[in-house]
Structures are given as structure tokens and as C-alpha cells.
Amino acid sequence: AQSVTQLDSQVPVFEEAPVELRCNYSSSVSVYLFWYVQYPNQGLQLLLKYLSGSTLVKGINGFEAEFNKSQTSFHLRKPSVHISDTAEYFCAVTSPSYNTDKLIFGTGTRLQVFP
Amino acid sequence: IAGITQAPTSQILAAGRRMTLRCTQDMRHNAMYWYRQDLGLGLRLIHYSNTAGTTGKGEVPDGYSVSRANTDDFPLTLASAVPSQTSVYFCASGTGAAGANVLTFGAGSRLTVL
Numbered sequence: 437a438q439s440v441t442q443l444d445s446q447v448p449v450f451e452e453a454p455v456e457l458r459c460n461y462s463s464s465v466s467v468y469l470f471w472y473v474q475y476p477n478q479g480l481q482l483l484l485k486y487l488s489g490s491t492l493v494k495g496i497n498g499f500e501a502e503f504n505k506s507q508t509s510f511h512l513r514k515p516s517v518h519i520s521d522t523a524e525y526f527c528a529v530t531s532p533s534y535n536t537d538k539l540i541f542g543t544g545t546r547l548q549v550f551p
Numbered sequence: 552i553a554g555i556t557q558a559p560t561s562q563i564l565a566a567g568r569r570m571t572l573r574c575t576q577d578m579r580h581n582a583m584y585w586y587r588q589d590l591g592l593g594l595r596l597i598h599y600s601n602t603a604g605t606t607g608k609g610e611v612p613d614g615y616s617v618s619r620a621n622t623d624d625f626p627l628t629l630a631s632a633v634p635s636q637t638s639v640y641f642c643a644s645g646t647g648a649a650g651a652n653v654l655t656f657g658a659g660s661r662l663t664v665l
Contacts, residue, residue: 445591470653479555479641479656480594526593536601537582537645537654538609543593 438463438529442542450550451519457512457545459501459527469510470528470539471501480526486510487532497521522549554578555657557642563663564632572627572660574642582647583625584654585609585617587638594641600625601647632664 443458461467468487472480484495491503501512510527524546528539558573576583581602586594586609596609600619614636616628625644629636639661643654 442593479658480643480654481656482653485653537647538584538596538599539654540596541586541594543591 438465438467438531438540440527440529440540440542442525442527442545444545445543446546446548448548448550449517452516454515455513455517455521455547457525457527457547459510459512459542461508461510461527461529463508463529463531465531465533468530468532469501469503470530471495471499471510471512472526472528472541473497474524474526474544476523483512483525517547517549519549519551521547523547555642555644555655557640557657557660559660560658561661561663563665566633566664567631570629570632570662572629572640572642572662574625574627574657575623576625576642576644576655577623578644578655579622580644580646580655581622582645583619584643584645585615585625585627586641586643587611588641588659589638597627597640629662632662634664636662637664638662 439462441460449455470485471483484493486493486503494500527542555576584599585597598617600606603622639659642657645654
């Protein structure tokens, strides 16, 4: 079985400050990891994904995440946030072993950027 | 524009009534999914379909049913709605191959059961 834990339900931050949204996973098999973003009243959009290779993954809108197998983490970072980054962020996991793109999601982190 | 269409976008429903949420995709994806989103609980999988003609239960299937008569459509039915089914429902689709493509999500259907 797989699971995802997002350690912070809300993260308030001022504009132009750096931010880290934390995600830890649990899995008995190899993983594929994803970060999705949900802007208000919209569906989910992919920010970035880790499948294999380099553990540092760059995504859209200046976000990046680092896969750390020993710590079972996949934290999302941005060096300087904008007001427009205010949204809900979801970490998700699946596995190449399952031959499915069905995702297990975390509970989400609400990023609130203040001017 | 390729994507997923969900209907209705919002609905208020009396408890005990039957309701079907519609989902149509035009990407010829094999796999389709229904998630519900609740505050503090994230997205939880209700039902899924790996290909037309097959369906499976997700994490929270009770009180819901689905059908997959063709590739494009994946309706979700609440046979007798209860207040705990008040939620935002998202339909998603994918190729069915892990990691090969990402899931595409619809804009959601907000359902309130009174």
C-alpha cells in the first residue's frame, strides 16, 4: 500500500519570500511522485513529476522538488513566491509496479501569499 | 480544446434524491477516475475504470456507482443522496500507464445535499 503525508495544512508567506511545502510518502515498492496545484474554483494542474533519473525536478512557474529516497520525501520549493501562487498544492504517488496511473493524494497544503 | 467536461458545475440536492454527475473526455484515454475533495481530507478515489466495460472500487465507494459503456463517458451516480456526500467531485482521465502521462482533471462538480 502507498500513502502520502503533507505535513502542513496551511503555509502563510509574504510575497518574494522562499517557500517549502513538505511531502512524505510511504511505499513498499518503487514510486512515481507528483505535485499538483489547484487554483481557486478550478481543477488540478500538474506542477511537476518525478519518474526516475535526477532527483531534482523542475516544474512550471519556477517550482522545483527534490526526491529523497532515504528520507522518503518529495518537498516542493520556490525561491521567491508571487501573489499568484496562492493556491492549494497536492502531493501524489503511484508506482511503476502497478501499471496504472491511479494516484494516491495527500490532504493538501494551502499556500497563502501576502503582499 | 481537448479535455474533460463535467456537468453540472454545481447542484443543490435534497437528501434521498438520485443524482448523476456526468463526465466526458475527448482524449481517448483508457482510464477514468472519480475523486471527491473534502476540506482536510484531500482527494479520495471513489471509483475508477481502466478501460471501457470495466470498473473498480476506490477508497470511498459506498453510496456511489459508475458505469463505463464507452471510452468517453464515465457517469457517477448517487442512488439516494445523503448529507455526507456534500463535496466537490472531480473526474480525471489518463492513459492507464503509470507515469507515462499525467492525469487530466475536469473543473469539478460542487454538490450540496440538504
